Amino acid sequence: MDTIQRNMSLTGEPPKTINRTQKIATFIGMFGLAILLLATFNVNFPNKGLWLSIALLSITSGIILFAKGAYSNELEGIKNHGVWFKSISSRGFLAWISGISLTGFYVILYFYPVYLGLNSEGENTGIIALFDPLSRILSGNPASQWFVYGTLYTIAIFAFGIKFIWKYRHNRYEKIRTMSVMFFQTAFAFLIPEFMARLNDSEAYNLPYYDLKSIWPLNYYLFDSYSLDGLLSSGNLGLYMLLFGVVSIFIITPILTYKYGKRWYCSWVCGCGGLAETAGDPFRHLSDKSQFAWKVERWVIHSVLVFAVLMTTAMVSTYLGSDPNAYWLTRDVFLIGVAIFLTLIFVLIWIFKKQELKKDARYGAIGYFVIIIGLFLIHSFSGSNNIFIFEASTLRLWYGFLIGAVFSGVIGTGFYPIFGSRVWCRFGCPMAAILGLQQRLFSRFRITTNGGQCISCGNCSTYCEMGIDVRAYAQKGENIVRASCVGCGICSAVCPRGVLKLENGPMQGRIDGNEILLGNDVDLMTLVNKN
Numbered sequence: 001m002d003t004i005q006r007n008m009s010l011t012g013e014p015p016k017t018i019n020r021t022q023k024i025a026t027f028i029g030m031f032g033l034a035i036l037l038l039a040t041f042n043v044n045f046p047n048k049g050l051w052l053s054i055a056l057l058s059i060t061s062g063i064i065l066f067a068k069g070a071y072s073n074e075l076e077g078i079k080n081h082g083v084w085f086k087s088i089s090s091r092g093f094l095a096w097i098s099g100i101s102l103t104g105f106y107v108i109l110y111f112y113p114v115y116l117g118l119n120s121e122g123e124n125t126g127i128i129a130l131f132d133p134l135s136r137i138l139s140g141n142p143a144s145q146w147f148v149y150g151t152l153y154t155i156a157i158f159a160f161g162i163k164f165i166w167k168y169r170h171n172r173y174e175k176i177r178t179m180s181v182m183f184f185q186t187a188f189a190f191l192i193p194e195f196m197a198r199l200n201d202s203e204a205y206n207l208p209y210y211d212l213k214s215i216w217p218l219n220y221y222l223f224d225s226y227s228l229d230g231l232l233s234s235g236n237l238g239l240y241m242l243l244f245g246v247v248s249i250f251i252i253t254p255i256l257t258y259k260y261g262k263r264w265y266c267s268w269v270c271g272c273g274g275l276a277e278t279a280g281d282p283f284r285h286l287s288d289k290s291q292f293a294w295k296v297e298r299w300v301i302h303s304v305l306v307f308a309v310l311m312t313t314a315m316v317s318t319y320l321g322s323d324p325n326a327y328w329l330t331r332d333v334f335l336i337g338v339a340i341f342l343t344l345i346f347v348l349i350w351i352f353k354k355q356e357l358k359k360d361a362r363y364g365a366i367g368y369f370v371i372i373i374g375l376f377l378i379h380s381f382s383g384s385n386n387i388f389i390f391e392a393s394t395l396r397l398w399y400g401f402l403i404g405a406v407f408s409g410v411i412g413t414g415f416y417p418i419f420g421s422r423v424w425c426r427f428g429c430p431m432a433a434i435l436g437l438q439q440r441l442f443s444r445f446r447i448t449t450n451g452g453q454c455i456s457c458g459n460c461s462t463y464c465e466m467g468i469d470v471r472a473y474a475q476k477g478e479n480i481v482r483a484s485c486v487g488c489g490i491c492s493a494v495c496p497r498g499v500l501k502l503e504n505g506p507m508q509g510r511i512d513g514n515e516i517l518l519g520n521d522v523d524l525m526t527l528v529n530k531n
C-alpha cells in the first residue's frame with residue numbers, strides 16, 4: 001500500500017524520532033510539569049518548597065538537556081531541520097493541542113485565578129499554594145497567580161534562552177542579544193519588583209508592582225490612579241520611579257530608537273519579545289508573509305496605539321484636579337497640552353516625512369488625528385465630565401480586557417504554535433507601534449542587502465517572525481527599513497550567502513527603493529556619490 005511521502009528534501013530525511021538524550025530530557029521535563037499539574041488539581045504536597053524546587057529544576061534541566069541532545073553533536077550553524085514536517089511546528093495536531101492548552105491556561109490565569117487556587121481571604125490552595133514558599137522568600141507575601149506566571153515566564157526565557165544560544169552559537173549578535181533578554185527578564189521583570197514589594201513592609205512605602213523595563217504604553221497601568229497614588233506616597237523613591245517612567249517615554253526611548261532602531265527594546269529588553277525569541281523560536285516561520293497580513297498589521301497596531309493614547313489621556317485627566325488655584329497642572333491644562341503635542345507630531349511628520357508614508361498611512365494618520373482632536377473638542381464644548389464620550393474607567397476596563405488580556409496573553413502567546421511567535425508584537429503592541437513609526441521615519445537603523453549575492457533561497461523570508469518578505473528586498477538590493485522589523489537578526493543569521501547586514505548609519509539615502517528598482521532610470525554616479 002502506498003504511503004504518503006512527506007519528505008521533499010533532496011539532501012536527507014528529517015529525524016524520524018528524537019535521540020536518547022532527548023528522550024531522557026523529555027521524561028525529566030514532563031516529570032516537573034506533572035508535579036505542577038498535580039498541584040493544580042489540589043494534590044497537597046507535604047513540603048511545598050522542596051517539591052516546587054524539584055518541579056522547576058526538572059523543567060529547566062529537561063529543556064536544557066533536550067537542547068544538548070538536539071545541537072551538541074551537530075556542527076555550528078542553524079538547524080531548522082524538518083520544521084514543516086513536525087506536527088508541533090507545522091500547525092499539526094500537536095500544535096493545536098498546545099495552542100488550545102496554552103490559551104486555556106491564559107483564560108484561567110486572567111479571568112478565573114480561583115481555579116488555580118488563589119484565595120485572597122485565606123490560605124492559597126492548588127498550584128498557587130505550591131509557589132507560596134518562593135514568593136515568601138522574595139517578597140514576604142503569599143503567591144498570586146501573577147507570581148506563578150512570572151516565575152514560569154522567567155524560567156521559560158532562561159531555559160529556552162540557553163537552547164536558543166546553543167542553536168545559534170555561531171552568531172555573536174544572537175548570543176549577546178539573548179543573554180540581554182534573559183538578564184532583563186530575570187532582574188527587572190521578576191526579582192526587582194518582588195524586592196520592591198518587600199519594601200512595602202515599611203510604612204514609608206506603598207509601591208505598586210513596577211517592572212522598570214516596561215515602558216508606557218506597554219505598561220498601560222503606570223498611570224492608573226492606584227499606581228500614581230502608590231508612587232507619589234512612597235517618598236523620593238516613588239517619585240524617582242515615576243520620573244524614570246516619564247523619562248523612559250520621552251527621552252530614553254526616542255534617543256535609543258534613533259540610534260539603533262526598535263531592536264534595542266523589542267529584541268534586547270522586552271519580556272514579550274524575550275519569550276517570542278526564545279520559547280517561540282520553533283514557531284517563527286509560521287508568521288503570515290502576505291501583503292494582506294501586512295495591511296491588517298498596519299491598521300490594527302496603529303488602532304491599538306490610538307486606543308492606548310485615548311485611554312491613558314482619559315485616566316490621567318480624571319486623576320488631575322480642575323481647580324487652577326490649587327494646582328498648575330489641571331485637567332484642562334493637561335488635555336490642551338496633549339492636544340498640542342499630538343498636533344505638533346502630526347504637523348512635523350506631514351511637513352518632513354509625508355513622502356515616506358504610503359497612501360493608506362496618510363489616510364490613517366489624517367483619520368486618527370481628526371478623531372482624536374474631535375474628541376478633545378467635544379469634551380471641551382460639551383461640559384461633560386466624561387473624557388472622550390466614555391468614562392475613563394470604562395475605557396481602562398475595556399483596554400485591560402481586550403488588549404492587555406485577550407490580545408497580548410490569550411491570542412499573542414497562546415497561539416504561538418498556530419500564528420507564530422510575534423502576533424502580539426506585530427499586530428497588537430502599542431509600544432511596537434511607536435517604536436516602529438520612529439524606526440521608519442527617524443532612525444539610523446536599516447538592514448542593508450548585497451543583492452548581487454542573493455540566490456533567492458527564501459530562508460530570510462521564511463524565518464522572519466514579523467512576516468517581512470525579506471527576500472523581495474534582497475533580490476532588488478534594497479535596504480530594509482520596515483516599521484515592524486524588530487531587528488532580531490535571524491534573517492541575516494540564516495542567509496547562506498551573507499547578503500543581509502543589520503546596520504546603523506546616516507539617515508540620508510536610507511530608504512532607496514525607487515532608485516534601486518530594476519535600475520532603469522538610475523543615475524549611478526549620483527547614487528554612488530550620495531552614498
Ligand code: SF4
Binds near residue numbers: 468484485487
Ligand atoms: S527583517 Fe530580519 S531582523 Fe527584521 S524582524 Fe525580520 S528576521 Fe528579524
Ligand code: SF4
Binds near residue numbers: 453454458461
Ligand atoms: S536568505 Fe540570503 S540568499 Fe536566501 S533569499 Fe534571503 S537574502 Fe537571498
